[in-house]
Amino acid sequence: MWQYRLKKSDTVCIMKKNKLILTAVILLILSLAIGALTGCSGKTNTKAAGSGAVVVESEETADTGKSSDTSSDTGGSEPFKINIAVDSGTFAYPFWVAQNKGILKKYNIEAEFQTYAYGIDTINAVQLDQADLGEAMDFAAVSRLGGASELQFISFIAGNKLSGSELYVLDDSIKEVKDLAGKSVVVQKGTVNEYIWAQLYAQYGIDPASVNPLYISSTAEGLALVKSGEADAIWAGGDTSAQIEDLGGKSLGDYSLIGFAPQGFLMLKKSYLEKNEEGIERLLKALKEAADAINSDQHEAAEIIKDNFKIPAENIEKVLKNTIFDIRFSEEDFNQLDSVTKWSIENKLIKYDFNVKDYIYLNPLQAVFPDTITYKE
Numbered sequence: 001m002w003q004y005r006l007k008k009s010d011t012v013c014i015m016k017k018n019k020l021i022l023t024a025v026i027l028l029i030l031s032l033a034i035g036a037l038t039g040c041s042g043k044t045n046t047k048a049a050g051s052g053a054v055v056v057e058s059e060e061t062a063d064t065g066k067s068s069d070t071s072s073d074t075g076g077s078e079p080f081k082i083n084i085a086v087d088s089g090t091f092a093y094p095f096w097v098a099q100n101k102g103i104l105k106k107y108n109i110e111a112e113f114q115t116y117a118y119g120i121d122t123i124n125a126v127q128l129d130q131a132d133l134g135e136a137m138d139f140a141a142v143s144r145l146g147g148a149s150e151l152q153f154i155s156f157i158a159g160n161k162l163s164g165s166e167l168y169v170l171d172d173s174i175k176e177v178k179d180l181a182g183k184s185v186v187v188q189k190g191t192v193n194e195y196i197w198a199q200l201y202a203q204y205g206i207d208p209a210s211v212n213p214l215y216i217s218s219t220a221e222g223l224a225l226v227k228s229g230e231a232d233a234i235w236a237g238g239d240t241s242a243q244i245e246d247l248g249g250k251s252l253g254d255y256s257l258i259g260f261a262p263q264g265f266l267m268l269k270k271s272y273l274e275k276n277e278e279g280i281e282r283l284l285k286a287l288k289e290a291a292d293a294i295n296s297d298q299h300e301a302a303e304i305i306k307d308n309f310k311i312p313a314e315n316i317e318k319v320l321k322n323t324i325f326d327i328r329f330s331e332e333d334f335n336q337l338d339s340v341t342k343w344s345i346e347n348k349l350i351k352y353d354f355n356v357k358d359y360i361y362l363n364p365l366q367a368v369f370p371d372t373i374t375y376k377e
Contacts, residue, residue, distance in 0.1 A: 075108020077157075082278030085114045085122035085131035088219075088309070090238070090323050091158045091264040092135070094303040098290035107282040120144075120190045123267055126151065126175040133283075137262040138206045139195035139349075142341045145359050148350025150269040152361035155284060156326060156333045157291075159263035162256045165237035167200075168249035170226060174233065177204045177252060183232035184212040186222045186289055193235060195340065198349060199258045237322065239315035263336050273361055280364040285329055288369060291325040301360040328372035329362055 086092035095113065098312060100102050116122050119136030123144050123361040126134040135157055144151055171183060177200060187194055194348055201208045214231055216222045225231040226247050236244045255261045266287075273280060294301040302316035309316065336355050362373055 003154070014037055041274070051250065075088060075106065075282060079108050080276070080282055081112075082112070082276075082279065082283065083112045083130075083132045084132045085116060085125040087119045087122055087135065088117055088216065090160075090319050091119060091137075091293060092308075093301070093305055093320070093323075094157060094325055096289040096308045097293055097301055098185050098286045100294065100304050100308070101109075101290065102133045103286045103289050103293075107286045107377045109148035109279070109282055109286060112250050115154055118188060118191045119264065126267060126269060128321065132276075133268050133279070135264055135266050136338055136344050137264050139192040139262070139344060141267055142337060142356060143190065143350050145341075145356065146354040149359070150271060151267050151268050152220055152268055152273060153265050153357055154273065154280065154361055155266045155287075155288065155365050156180060156328050156330070157264050157266050158326075159324045160237070160255065160261040161322045161324065162259075163254050164261055166241060166251040166254045167233065167235055168241075168251055168255060170229070170247070170249055171232040176250075177257065178206060180233055181206050181210040182212075184214050184230060186208070186231045186234040187213040187215050188211075188222075189215045189217075195344065195349065196235060196255075196258065196260070199260055202347075203258055206337045238319035240310055241318075242315070245346060247319045263333060265333070265337070270360075270361060273364070277364050277367070281368045284364055284368050288327040291327055294325050296302045326372070327365070327369060329360070329365060330372075330374045331376065332376045334360070 087235070087340040088094050088303060092115070095111075096211070099111065099113070104317075114122075114125060114131055116125065120140035121129065121143060123136045124134075124135030127144060136331070141151075141153070141320075144286070167177070169180075174180060174183065180200075185197065187197055197211075198208070200206070201211070211333070214225055216225065222231070222234055222245060223238075223240070226234060226249070227242060234244060234249070236249070268280070298317055298320040301320060302313040306313040306316055334356075341350070341354070343354045345353055357377065360375075362375070365373060
């Protein structure tokens with residue numbers, strides 16, 4: 001068999017090639033090792049920000065104070081989707097500021113909104129599982145409690161000042177409150193307005209049976225009754241006051257007549273809350289930021305939300321001046337809910353007997369704004 005014998009020169013050549021290959025392999029391994037070390041030095045860490053938000057920051061940018069991902073500064077990694085029922089008035093303002101100003105997006109919240117005439121309608125929507133969250137004034141809210149109700153208060157959101165609404169009369173024979181006996185008055189049935197009339201009758205010794213209630217389901221209906229001359233008296237505030245005055249209405253006074261100003265609260269079902277606490281915490285942060293924005297610059301807030309209501313910004317500003325916005329739950333908030341509940345049960349405005357303490361759920365608020373809770377169970 002024929003064989004090829006390597007010459008000495010061939011052997012030397014092969015050895016040189018092998019050394020070159022070995023050197024290349026070693027260099028490749030070193031390069032990969034250095035790359036791995038460099039990559040480790042740039043890994044991301046998650047840390048808590050002062051506001052309770054989560055900030056994703058790399059070690060490379062930590063020294064410069066620049067975040068590597070601003071989109072996750074305040075929201076969770078997954079969007080929180082929620083269906084919100086709002087009224088067509090004052091208590092909806094924080095929601096629209098949060099939406100229009102991009103605050104909901106900042107907290108990675110995807111909200112769908114349903115607008116109703118009154119707060120009681122938003123609570124009804126939550127009860128019927130047509131919405132996840134609603135907002136309403138105290139009487140309307142507690143009127144849906146008791147029995148098998150799953151509703152829970154999670155926060156105050158807005159409240160009227162005593163100057164928030166005035167009692168207007170359209171009949172010249174009505175000189176003082178007691179003259180309302182025998183007259184026709186506009187009543188928003190099922191809302192806090194019904195409670196306000198009841199308080200007025202009780203404090204001024206008027207027999208409720210002597211007054212003719214004209215029940216309405218929207219502000220427009222109330223204005224129509226005033227225009228037609230059917231209504232002798234109506235409570236009105238904000239931009240509606242000017243319209244009533246243009247129609248000849250004269251004020252007998254504001255909520256100081258009864259020493260009561262309605263306060264509004266957020267309500268959800270307990271079963272929903274227990275499954276979505278982290279998302280609700282984010283929503284409370286967004287609403288708190290929106291409330292602070294309204295309080296710090298009412299003119300800007302009015303400009304931001306005027307298109308949602310199709311009314312002039314200056315009219316909205318009038319309402320803002322007579323309204324308190326905040327995310328909190330104070331001892332005073334509880335006392336108002338408790339007193340409204342007990343009075344309404346005693347006077348048969350509410351059919352169930354219950355303790356309002358059983359319908360307060362403050363875990364989300366405690367997690368994000370514990371200092372705003374002064375209520376003691």
